[in-house]
Amino acid sequence: MPYESRSRELEVDQPPSKVAATRRPAAVVTGGVGLVLVAVAVLVAAVATRSGNGQESGGEPVRSGPLLPRLGQGDGGDETAPAVRVLDNQLMGADGRPLRLVGVNRAGGEYACVQGLGIWDGAADPAFVEVMASWGVNSVRLPLNEHCWLGINGVRPDLGGAAYREAVIEFVGHLNRRGLVAVLDLHWSGPGVELALKNSPMPNADHSIDFWRSVAATFAETDLVVFDLFNEPHDVDWTCWRDGCRMSAGYDAVGMQALVDAVRSAGATQPIIVSGIDYANDLTRWLEMAPIDPARALVAGFHLYNFTRCSDAACWDGTVAPVAEAVPVVTSELGEDTCESAFIVDYMDWADAHDISYLGWTFNAWSCRWGPSLISDESGTPTPFGSGFRQHVLALPNGEG
Numbered sequence: 001m002p003y004e005s006r007s008r009e010l011e012v013d014q015p016p017s018k019v020a021a022t023r024r025p026a027a028v029v030t031g032g033v034g035l036v037l038v039a040v041a042v043l044v045a046a047v048a049t050r051s052g053n054g055q056e057s058g059g060e061p062v063r064s065g066p067l068l069p070r071l072g073q074g075d076g077g078d079e080t081a082p083a084v085r086v087l088d089n090q091l092m093g094a095d096g097r098p099l100r101l102v103g104v105n106r107a108g109g110e111y112a113c114v115q116g117l118g119i120w121d122g123a124a125d126p127a128f129v130e131v132m133a134s135w136g137v138n139s140v141r142l143p144l145n146e147h148c149w150l151g152i153n154g155v156r157p158d159l160g161g162a163a164y165r166e167a168v169i170e171f172v173g174h175l176n177r178r179g180l181v182a183v184l185d186l187h188w189s190g191p192g193v194e195l196a197l198k199n200s201p202m203p204n205a206d207h208s209i210d211f212w213r214s215v216a217a218t219f220a221e222t223d224l225v226v227f228d229l230f231n232e233p234h235d236v237d238w239t240c241w242r243d244g245c246r247m248s249a250g251y252d253a254v255g256m257q258a259l260v261d262a263v264r265s266a267g268a269t270q271p272i273i274v275s276g277i278d279y280a281n282d283l284t285r286w287l288e289m290a291p292i293d294p295a296r297a298l299v300a301g302f303h304l305y306n307f308t309r310c311s312d313a314a315c316w317d318g319t320v321a322p323v324a325e326a327v328p329v330v331t332s333e334l335g336e337d338t339c340e341s342a343f344i345v346d347y348m349d350w351a352d353a354h355d356i357s358y359l360g361w362t363f364n365a366w367s368c369r370w371g372p373s374l375i376s377d378e379s380g381t382p383t384p385f386g387s388g389f390r391q392h393v394l395a396l397p398n399g400e401g
Contacts, residue, residue, distance in 0.1 A: 104374060108364065109144045114148060135393060140180055143231065229272060271298070279303060281302070281304065300327050330358070334361060337372050348392050
């Protein structure tokens with residue numbers, strides 16, 4: 001979502017373990033919108049893939065390669081083809097029919113590990129997967145932290161490196177066994193030796209390529225996975241977005257082309273979501289500037305909230321629909337901060353008519369206004385905002401959600 005950071009702020013009337021939620025005003029400003037969110041997290045445990053130099057920060061070699069079984073083999077007889085694939089401007093499922101991703105985000109993996117709170121913000125077990133599935137969704141997006149995955153820059157060993165990767169692998173396995181597609185998203189990142197504590201404007205040359213090589217190698221043979229290259233590129237032009245540039249903050253950004261190359265170099269052929277600029281809300285030059293993918297499996301990523309710039313049907317018709325005529329479009333974050341659902345329902349109606357996917361932000365028990373959160377508790381009780389989303393998804397034709 002369009003925020004710049006989550007911070008662990010303690011309030012005097014709360015116990016130290018409680019994380020307070022705050023947010024910047026929801027206004028459209030030059031350079032994007034920032035929201036500040038927070039939460040509490042949980043736990044999980046350990047396995048390995050490769051970081052950039054093949055070692056953990058402690059110097060122990062780690063394993064790489066496929067760690068999950070292949071699930072849901074397609075009908076085409078191609079043993080190397082992922083179950084979810086791209087054909088022209090559609091995603092295709094294992095049954096060979098067009099597939100829209102209709103799902104939710106489950107935040108936590110991007111911030112809990114660097115705040116020392118745990119790995120996930122709440123449950124990540126089969127029982128909780130059932131709670132999400134009861135909403136009729138077919139996909140769940142998991143925001144991740146670059147430094148936690150790689151185990152670098154002072155991340156606690158019990159929350160980063162092998163432990164973090166094992167937790168992600170385990171959660172993806174739970175989702176896949178329930179038949180849900182896992183969307184893996186590079187959400188928080190940062191250059192150099194400073195901890196990744198925010199949604200950076202662009203991926204960095206120091207760690208982001210290593211992250212994607214490792215993630216892609218880990219899940220290269222996992223069918224029900226889609227890669228989301230970078231959460232919300234912002235404060236850059238389209239040339240920097242594709243090719244990289246020197247950032248005003250003093251680091252070298254790598255572009256979307258380099259990240260696509262990193263994923264494919266690891267042998268992964270799954271679809272790759274490449275989100276537009278302006279916090280993923282601008283697709284105006286996406287078709288013109290899209291990176292080259294030898295697997296021809298790119299998906300345009302779009303984020304939408306009621307307070308983002310492109311937030312009405314005229315803009316969607318003019319900038320999103322033309323992209324959807326050429327490649328699949330996934331609205332990988334969808335929400336509104338009104339504690340109501342009229343805005344998202346209008347968009348979902350529009351997206352349904354254009355065969356565009358969408359994933360609600362977020363399936364975490366925060367506030368419907370400051371999250372915005374779909375649920376009010378871990379049992380899946382919908383907020384007023386979440387209720388509209390849930391009712392819409394459950395009313396979709398069979399196989400849509």
